[in-house]
Amino acid sequence: MRTRKVNMIISLVTIMGGMALVVACGQRNATTVIEGDAAEQVYIAPGEYDEFYAFLSGGFSGQITVYGLPSGRLLREVPVFSQYPENGYGYSEESKPMFNTSYGFVPWDDSHHIELSQQNGEFDGRWLFVNGNNTPRIARVDLSTFETVEILEIPDVAGLHCAPFITENSEYLVSGTRFSIPIPQKDVPIDTYKENFKGLINYVSLDQDHGTMELAFQIEMPGFNYDLARNGKAVSHGWSFLTTYNSEQAHSLLEVNASQKDKDLMAIINWKKAEEYVAAGKFTERPTSYYHNLMDESTGIAHSQEMKMTRILKPEDCPEMVYFIPVPKSPHGCDVDPSGEYIVGNGKLSADMSVYSFSKIMKAIEEKNFDGEIEGIPVINYDAGLHGILQKPGLGPLHTEFDERGNAYTTFFISSEVVKWNVDNLEILDREATFYSPGHLVIPGGETRKPEGKYLVAMNKITKDRYLPTGPELAHSAQLFDISGDKMKLLLDFPTKGEPHYAQAIRADKVKPNSKKFYNIEENAHPYATLGESKTKVVREGDEVHVYMTAMRSHLAPDNIEGFKVGDKVFFHVTNLEQDWDVPHGFAIQGATNAELLVMPGQTKTLLWEPKKVGVYAFYCTDFCSALHQEMSGYARVSAKGADVPLKWGLNETLRENQEQAEKFYEQLENKSK
Numbered sequence: 062m063r064t065r066k067v068n069m070i071i072s073l074v075t076i077m078g079g080m081a082l083v084v085a086c087g088q089r090n091a092t093t094v095i096e097g098d099a100a101e102q103v104y105i106a107p108g109e110y111d112e113f114y115a116f117l118s119g120g121f122s123g124q125i126t127v128y129g130l131p132s133g134r135l136l137r138e139v140p141v142f143s144q145y146p147e148n149g150y151g152y153s154e155e156s157k158p159m160f161n162t163s164y165g166f167v168p169w170d171d172s173h174h175i176e177l178s179q180q181n182g183e184f185d186g187r188w189l190f191v192n193g194n195n196t197p198r199i200a201r202v203d204l205s206t207f208e209t210v211e212i213l214e215i216p217d218v219a220g221l222h223c224a225p226f227i228t229e230n231s232e233y234l235v236s237g238t239r240f241s242i243p244i245p246q247k248d249v250p251i252d253t254y255k256e257n258f259k260g261l262i263n264y265v266s267l268d269q270d271h272g273t274m275e276l277a278f279q280i281e282m283p284g285f286n287y288d289l290a291r292n293g294k295a296v297s298h299g300w301s302f303l304t305t306y307n308s309e310q311a312h313s314l315l316e317v318n319a320s321q322k323d324k325d326l327m328a329i330i331n332w333k334k335a336e337e338y339v340a341a342g343k344f345t346e347r348p349t350s351y352y353h354n355l356m357d358e359s360t361g362i363a364h365s366q367e368m369k370m371t372r373i374l375k376p377e378d379c380p381e382m383v384y385f386i387p388v389p390k391s392p393h394g395c396d397v398d399p400s401g402e403y404i405v406g407n408g409k410l411s412a413d414m415s416v417y418s419f420s421k422i423m424k425a426i427e428e429k430n431f432d433g434e435i436e437g438i439p440v441i442n443y444d445a446g447l448h449g450i451l452q453k454p455g456l457g458p459l460h461t462e463f464d465e466r467g468n469a470y471t472t473f474f475i476s477s478e479v480v481k482w483n484v485d486n487l488e489i490l491d492r493e494a495t496f497y498s499p500g501h502l503v504i505p506g507g508e509t510r511k512p513e514g515k516y517l518v519a520m521n522k523i524t525k526d527r528y529l530p531t532g533p534e535l536a537h538s539a540q541l542f543d544i545s546g547d548k549m550k551l552l553l554d555f556p557t558k559g560e561p562h563y564a565q566a567i568r569a570d571k572v573k574p575n576s577k578k579f580y581n582i583e584e585n586a587h588p589y590a591t592l593g594e595s596k597t598k599v600v601r602e603g604d605e606v607h608v609y610m611t612a613m614r615s616h617l618a619p620d621n622i623e624g625f626k627v628g629d630k631v632f633f634h635v636t637n638l639e640q641d642w643d644v645p646h647g648f649a650i651q652g653a654t655n656a657e658l659l660v661m662p663g664q665t666k667t668l669l670w671e672p673k674k675v676g677v678y679a680f681y682c683t684d685f686c687s688a689l690h691q692e693m694s695g696y697a698r699v700s701a702k703g704a705d706v707p708l709k710w711g712l713n714e715t716l717r718e719n720q721e722q723a724e725k726f727y728e729q730l731e732n733k734s735k
């Protein structure tokens with residue numbers, strides 16, 4: 062994928078051979094253009110907080126990272142689609158079901174687009190959604206805990222790149238298939254693409270109180286590649302806009318064969334109309350299989366459910382629901398300005414950018430100003446929907462975000478720059494070099510009705526000479542610009558994890574007050590929770606052994622266990638009894654073939670250990686929790702498969718063989734310490 066970047070540049074440049082190549086800024090050293098007060102603008106004094114949270118997707122890492130702005134400091138990595146040995150996500154028994162899919166357990170994905178929940182077109186700071194490209198999925202992260210709490214697979218699509226774009230009151234997440242495929246899947250020759258391959262545009266509804274996702278309906282579309290989307294806002298609320306490429310329906314050497322036509326298409330969906338059709342029963346139910354994985358809040362255990370049916374709406378049965386309008390060649394971003402009136406649809410291989418007017422599109426629909434149709438979908442006359450053309454803004458336009466002053470900011474991949482322009486009069490106002498080849502950019506709230514146009518972060522695909530070399534691979538870079546004045550000003554480079562594909566940034570006040578400090582132990586409903594040291598025990602059920610363990614500064618209880626046998630499946634259920642902020646305990650045992658566990662205060666987590674060799678094995682707390690953290694350890698004795706060593710456990714005294722003895726012991730211990 063990373064080598065492809067270079068090929069992509071080469072081929073784009075080749076294809077654009079005929080166009081005037083304004084070679085950018087590429088190797089210009091930015092230190093010469095940074096002004097002296099830049100350091101001051103990004104400096105957050107020790108103990109002070111940043112003004113914004115920025116959530117960056119990790120691309121091929123499958124995760125998301127949280128940065129503070131303007132400092133560019135990494136605050137946290139939140140595991141989403143990939144196993145994360147650092148805290149046991151995807152390894153603990155509680156979190157494993159998050160990776161269940163119709164293909165089985167899939168512990169990796171390619172996370173691309175972050176969408177924060179909105180109300181009235183403004184971020185509300187409750188949830189964050191992100192897509193998994195490869196095994197099509199959408200995840201929800203709870204912004205009170207910064208944990209992934211739900212993953213929904215999307216059936217019958219391939220490469221869920223075009224996702225998960227949110228509507229202005231968080232009614233729906235809209236997504237589209239990047240690759241069309243046979244629907245339902247079947248064994249057909251690839252060169253039957255035109256007859257057999259179809260696309261789907263998917264609407265996932267959100268529960269307004271809990272954020273829970275549900276696949277509401279899917280719209281069957283021609284077999285194109287659906288690339289990116291945004292939903293309408295304010296005047297255009299109720300509509301979705303999705304760019305498509307490969308309207309040629311090529312299935313090989315797409316870089317040439319999917320770039321034949323002068324124009325591709327933007328799909329325009331009236332989702333309120335689609336809702337009416339669903340209510341009127343105009344859908345067909347199609348058997349399929351997809352998984353819905355949801356974390357239960359009270360137990361902290363994820364559960365999977367296989368879903369077996371989907372509702373399909375077909376444009377030919379549902380008039381006035383779907384339209385197309387031509388867009389410049391090979392479009393990528395599809396961005397709606399804060400007023401909801403203007404839609405920017407730019408082609409990567411076009412010298413100009415098209416800006417559409419929502420009211421003109423509506424008028425064209427009303428007047429049936431169409432240039433034919435494609436598979437029953439009317440194609441709106443290009444000129445009739447156009448607000449205007451931004452002439453020669455740069456090379457390879459990708460994505461646009463907005464400020465609250467009527468300006469748009471677009472990244473140009475090939476000419477490596479960000480260009481600021483006025484949405485209304487289409488005048489170019491400023492351009493600044495980026496280092497190098499930016500993909501997405503983000504302005505806090507820059508795709509909502511309420512942008513905060515103070516900072517802009519460009520996420521660059523190529524780093525080259527920006528940091529000390531670290532071998533062939535360098536961390537991708539993000540670059541922070543001050544956009545509060547007339548001219549943009551580069552302030553800071555900061556390295557990122559994975560590919561920082563897209564990000565959203567939100568004012569810290571909207572998230573910080575709701576951030577959970579610990580889980581209330583009294584609300585812990587985990588079936589293997591141990592709510593006090595006196596309740597610790599070890600229970601054998603055939604070859605399965607359950608250890609009800611507690612962690613408290615600075616010991617694990619029990620800390621001596623005997624009677625395990627080779628071939629057992631030992632489940633360590635560790636409950637962190639702390640009720641204090643930032644005191645996780647960890648758990649690791651020698652010979653475990655998975656990862657450690659990190660258990661947050663008040664939570665219970667489970668690690669499976671399958672002892673393979675006779676001996677005495679150490680276990681310990683992995684998260685430095687107190688001055689006596691090094692003492693927070695214990696031993697597990699493993700005997701031969703048929704041995705008659707009884708199960709015994711304890712802490713500080715003789716080992717106990719049954720729960721009655723154990724409880725008595727702890728009672729005495731408690732009385733002594735009073």
Ligand SMILES: [Cu+2]
Pocket residue numbers: 645646647682683684685686687690693
């Ligand atoms: Cu500890």
